[in-house]
Amino acid sequence: MTQVPKQPRSMISRTSEGLAGPKARWAFLALLAAACGAADEPTAELDGAELADTSEQLIGTPIDTQGPTTTSTAIGLALEFENGAGPVVRVRRGQRFFIEQLDLRGVIQSTIDREVDGLASEGPLRNLDWRGVELADEDFGGMQNPDGTFTRRRFYTGARWMERTSVMTVQQLDSRGRPTALPWLLNLGSSRQRGLLDTFFIRRTRAIQWTYDCPSTSDCSGASLFEEEGLVEVRHSPWNLQAHKFASATTQLELRWTELPGARWVVPVEQVVSPPYDYNLRVELGVETPPSGYFSPGDQVPVTLSFRDGSGARLHPEGSLPSYADVVFGPNPAGLQYYRAFFDATTTYYRRKHRERMTAIQLIGPAQDIQAVRTVAPIEQFLVPSETLTLGLPERDGMYAEAQLVPPAHVLFGGAFFPESGAWEMPLSDTVTFNIPDNAPSGSYLITLKTRRTYLGQDIPHSSTLEIQVGQAERTEPALATSGCNDCHSQAFAGDLGRVLHGNANRGACNGCHVPLGFELEGPVYVRTHFIHSRSERFGRSTKNCSSCHTTRESTQRVSKSACMSCHQSYPESHVAAFGPITNMYVGGGPESFDSCTSSCHQSHPGSNL
Numbered sequence: 001m002t003q004v005p006k007q008p009r010s011m012i013s014r015t016s017e018g019l020a021g022p023k024a025r026w027a028f029l030a031l032l033a034a035a036c037g038a039a040d041e042p043t044a045e046l047d048g049a050e051l052a053d054t055s056e057q058l059i060g061t062p063i064d065t066q067g068p069t070t071t072s073t074a075i076g077l078a079l080e081f082e083n084g085a086g087p088v089v090r091v092r093r094g095q096r097f098f099i100e101q102l103d104l105r106g107v108i109q110s111t112i113d114r115e116v117d118g119l120a121s122e123g124p125l126r127n128l129d130w131r132g133v134e135l136a137d138e139d140f141g142g143m144q145n146p147d148g149t150f151t152r153r154r155f156y157t158g159a160r161w162m163e164r165t166s167v168m169t170v171q172q173l174d175s176r177g178r179p180t181a182l183p184w185l186l187n188l189g190s191s192r193q194r195g196l197l198d199t200f201f202i203r204r205t206r207a208i209q210w211t212y213d214c215p216s217t218s219d220c221s222g223a224s225l226f227e228e229e230g231l232v233e234v235r236h237s238p239w240n241l242q243a244h245k246f247a248s249a250t251t252q253l254e255l256r257w258t259e260l261p262g263a264r265w266v267v268p269v270e271q272v273v274s275p276p277y278d279y280n281l282r283v284e285l286g287v288e289t290p291p292s293g294y295f296s297p298g299d300q301v302p303v304t305l306s307f308r309d310g311s312g313a314r315l316h317p318e319g320s321l322p323s324y325a326d327v328v329f330g331p332n333p334a335g336l337q338y339y340r341a342f343f344d345a346t347t348t349y350y351r352r353k354h355r356e357r358m359t360a361i362q363l364i365g366p367a368q369d370i371q372a373v374r375t376v377a378p379i380e381q382f383l384v385p386s387e388t389l390t391l392g393l394p395e396r397d398g399m400y401a402e403a404q405l406v407p408p409a410h411v412l413f414g415g416a417f418f419p420e421s422g423a424w425e426m427p428l429s430d431t432v433t434f435n436i437p438d439n440a441p442s443g444s445y446l447i448t449l450k451t452r453r454t455y456l457g458q459d460i461p462h463s464s465t466l467e468i469q470v471g472q473a474e475r476t477e478p479a480l481a482t483s484g485c486n487d488c489h490s491q492a493f494a495g496d497l498g499r500v501l502h503g504n505a506n507r508g509a510c511n512g513c514h515v516p517l518g519f520e521l522e523g524p525v526y527v528r529t530h531f532i533h534s535r536s537e538r539f540g541r542s543t544k545n546c547s548s549c550h551t552t553r554e555s556t557q558r559v560s561k562s563a564c565m566s567c568h569q570s571y572p573e574s575h576v577a578a579f580g581p582i583t584n585m586y587v588g589g590g591p592e593s594f595d596s597c598t599s600s601c602h603q604s605h606p607g608s609n610l
Contacts, residue, residue: 062491063499065460068311069279074243076100078235078459079170079267081255083107084124086267089253091246091457092279093271098243099170099184099199101235101459103352104255104265110226116156116207118228125230128259133159133207136535137569139585140217141347143379143519152211152220155350157191161259162205165190168257172250172269180247188234194493194538201236201494203538206350217583235354238494246271272456277334280310281453283464294469297440301468302433303361303447305406307336315453316430324407324415324424335455338407342416348522348586349532354461359451362403362512363434364392366443368476369399370508372524373515374560374594380518382409383417387433391515400440401512404432406451442471448509450502463504478508481555484548488539516594522566522586524594530566531586543567544607553610559602560595561588 069075077097080086082105091097106125108118120130137155144150171183189198191205210227214220246269255265286304295301307315315334316322327338337357346356364370373392381389389409392401405412407428415423434447448465469475485507489495498505514525522528529549533539541548546556561579564571565588571579579597580589587593604610 064310065280065462065499065503066282066310067280071095071245073279074098075279075458076237076460077457078454079103079253079255081105081265081267084263084265086265088268088270089457090270090272092275093273094245094248095279095457096243096245097457098237099186100237101354102168102170102186102200102232103355104232104257105229107227107229110228111224113211113220113223113226114228115154116209116228116230119207119230123228124263124265125260127261127263128230129160129164131160132163133157136206137350137585140214140583141345145212147213149213149215149223150217152214153347153350154209154211155347156207156209157205159205159207163191164259165195166258168255171254171256172244172247173252173254173266174249175251177252177254180249181244182242184242184244186234188232192537193540199237200234201238201500202234204231204233204349206231208351231351233352233354236494236500238492275456277313277315277455278309278311279455279458281451281460281462282308282310282312283449283451283462284308285447285449285464285466287447287466287468289468293473294471295436297436297471298438299436299470300433301363301436301447302431303466305361305430305432305449307334307451307453309334309455319430321406321428321430323426323428324412328424335453337452337454339405339412348528349535357452357454359406359449360403360513361406361432361447361449362401362509363436363445363447364401364509364512365399365445365470366441366476367446367478367508368443369394369441370446370478370480370511371398372511372526373397373399373401374524374562376516376518376521376591376594378518379413382413385410388435391512394437394439394441399511400437400445401515402434403513406432436470440470443476444468445470446506446509446512448504448506448512450504450513461499461501461503463502463506463509465504465506465509480507481552482507482549483551516562516587516591518591521562521584521590521593524562527562527566527586530563534567542607544605546605546608547610550608550610553604553608556605556608556610557603559597561593561597562586564588564602565593 071092071094073096075095075097077099078101079089079099080103106123108123110118116133119125133156135154136157139153140150141153142151166188168186168188169183170186171179172181174180186199187197188200188203189195191203207230211220211223212225213223215222250269252269253267284306286306287301309315315336322332322336324338326332327336328340337359339356339358341356344352344355346353375397377389377391388402388404390402392399394400411423411426414421445468446465447468448463450463452461485497489497510525514523516523522531534543550556565582566586570582583589
């Protein structure tokens with residue numbers, strides 16, 4: 001893979017100086033504005049001193065999402081546009097931002113099955129070039145609907161607008177629609193390959209058709225509730241070349257896009273003078289270790305959670321956490337986040353998984369035995385009141401895994417299925433107690449919390465991991481059978497694992513939460529990794545070459561439908577007869593997909609280099 005060359009400081013300085021002159025900047029911006037369909041050039045009234053030069057070159061500047069901030073700190077800004085508009089963007093007054101995340105969505109409803117053809121004739125995305133759009137994947141997601149019907153999801157790619165390189169501008173405007181500062185320039189790049197000048201590490205463009213009233217999971221005849229949506233999801237800026245302060249007169253943001261000439265998507269802006277909290281997020285996990293220096297099998301491990309802003313101020317009272325209702329429906333002044341997919345459906349790879357915003361904590365170990373859990377956790381386990389969820393057992397799964405959602409699973413799902421229970425209004429403790437089993441093998445165990453905070457324009461993931469010892473004082477380490485992730489997931493490309501996904505760079509601390517769930521079978525990390533990298537044209541490597549990630553041949557030899565069908569989209573008729581038709585686009589089928597198919601074939605993947 002091509003590495004991004006490091007630019008000498010002198011070159012960075014010359015580049016910044018070359019863009020510093022107002023005439024040079026406006027010449028460049030005028031060309032870009034014309035491409036985005038802007039009708040007006042900067043007026044004399046707003047030129048010079050009245051148009052704030054708020055830009056700052058940030059090449060090579062690390063992004064800190066945990067430390068204290070001032071208005072001069074470059075903060076990643078998350079923006080959302082839907083059907084030409086969006087919710088109010090609240091920011092700290094005069095804060096400096098770069099664009100870190102942008103979600104653009106156009107949606108229409110229909111009573112007939114047009115797949116996604118309606119998007120080309122009506123709605124805010126009708127002027128996009130929809131030629132070439134084709135069905136990529138299809139699946140029935142989630143559980144049965146309350147009325148007994150099922151929901152089908154169809155995912156489409158290949159439209160010309162999805163494939164082309166395109167550019168967006170985001171412009172600050174005053175109450176009269178006049179520019180107040182230089183715009184952010186966003187190069188979305190191409191779907192085919194990640195480029196050195198792309199503004200974002202992740203670029204996902206697609207269309208989705210939802211059918212909400214299918215009679216069964218194999219038949220949607222007679223359905224009449226359809227929704228068609230087009231999506232652009234971009235996030236994680238590698239260079240952050242432009243950080244602009246919000247000008248004092250800014251009251252709205254305007255987005256223009258080269259793929260929609262003449263269209264203006266506008267969201268209002270509210271600047272908060274003295275917000276109650278700082279930006280950024282820290283999480284402290286408190287555990288009291290026994291005098292021996294290690295826990296013993298059969299012990300309990302209480303873990304106290306403390307969420308703080310970048311300056312160290314608590315985001316919740318000591319001893320308690322906000323209820324689910326307070327976080328989701330408000331008030332939620334601190335911006336802590338809990339699971340939200342009840343209201344904004346998420347789909348691994350294809351739709352807004354970054355907006356699921358789940359908070360969860362796990363215990364997994366011993367480290368030397370960490371591996372994928374293939375035992376399905378049924379939905380019923382999430383409805384029974386319990387302190388934690390036991391997801392992996394040494395005698396069954398080769399290691400121990402225990403987890404809990406925040407709020408606890410029975411509160412979260414119980415409130416969704418039985419709203420009259422009032423579970424979502426329940427007060428929550430800031431302590432989770434894990435239970436080490438009596439047969440726990442000795443070694444290092446990892447306690448990891450994943451969470452997210454959205455606050456005054458910033459939307460950031462965060463993970464914290466704490467090691468404890470069980471049965472011995474000597475540390476043990478994971479023996480992972482994959483490597484090479486940092487070739488792409490590096491700071492140079494903004495794909496650093498400490499920034500993307502859950503903000504977790506410790507790959508040993510994933511498999512406790514990421515197990516197959518009865519309502520989300522694609523949970524295991526290997527399933528998601530196969531699926532995402534086999535669909536993404538930005539991966540840039542042959543998916544046949546298992547050695548790109550796997551380090552041993554043995555690690556590719558446990559054959560199951562979930563391992564194969566998370567990458568492949570079909571298999572021979574002989575396999576259909578033996579193992580059943582494909583009914584799940586992620587794992588092939590149901591819980592049986594995690595069983596080992598055979599030990600007599602598929603001992604080597606063609607082209608694997610292993």
